[in-house]
Amino acid sequence: MSIDLSNLRQKFRERDYKLTPQRQIVLQVFIDNQDKHLSAEDVHNIVRQQSNDIGLATVYRTLELLSELDVLQKMDFGDGRSRYEINETSTPHHHHHLICLACGKVIEFEDDLMDELENVIAKNSNFTIVDHQVKFYGYCQECRKKRED
Structure with a gap:
């Protein structure tokens, strides 16, 4: 941007x-x-x-x-x-993040798989959703390799 x-x-x-x-x-x-x-x-x-x-x-x-x-x-x-x-x-929604619990690295991903879920939640709760954020916590490829060694 x-x-x-x-x-x-x-x-x-x-x-x-x-x-x-x-x-x-x-x-x-x-x-x-x-x-x-x-x-x-x-x-x-x-x-x-x-x-x-x-x-x-x-x-x-x-x-x-x-x-x-x-x-x-x-x-x-x-x-x-x-x-x-x-x-x-x-962009209408922010990108989402993968966060490594070992090194703290943050990896962005753009797939917005939440649209359908967001629509269901909005309809069922009579709530207008304007945005959402998703964070997944785990281990990046480098840290997984270190843990396996």
Whole structure:
């Protein structure tokens, strides 16, 4: 997904925020790492490698703001750390995740097998469902091999 900076600046203006250089740097980390689910610490480490002087507290505040503005999606994979990814608003449902219990690796998958179940639930409960998330926990191929050895 590409980020439209003019649209993003407008979102910030509407909420009386500025798109500061620090916020742009944090956002660039997600643009450069779209296939990853990054924690605040991950983002901070990437920013520090680029020798930018942004503190961890600034990263946390920026991630929360970008999540609040629906630029990033905040996720909990049960490891005690919030993780973030670019919010893909162009798709009706978010992709789903496979989470390795050994190494913490997160693998995305796109198959949306939940549509039929979602329709049944909506009909039976008279409830309008607007989204869902699915997380499967297990062991990735590398960790399974290590466990077998």
